Amino acid sequence: MMPALLVLLHGDDPRMDLLYFWAAVLLALTPVVIFGGIGIWLARKIWKERKETSAERGVRNAELP
Secondary structure, eight states: OHHHHHHHHHOOOHHHHHHHHHHHHHHHHHHHHHHHHHHHHHHHHHHHHHHHHHHHHHHHHHHOO
16 A cells, blocks of 8 residues: 555656666665775785785795805
8 A cells, every 4th residue: 555655646757766776876886895995905915914924034034044
């Protein structure tokens, strides 16, 4: 009963459909952007740490007889 009343009150509005579409796109992309950004940040941090660690090992190995 309620959906039928809503259809009668609001009708078929293409602007509202477009608004709902962009709201859904924004809702879907927000977590992807947030978690993707965190993942990229962590990956860069790990790569930087590994690079520094391997550089330290190279220096230590060069000092050994």
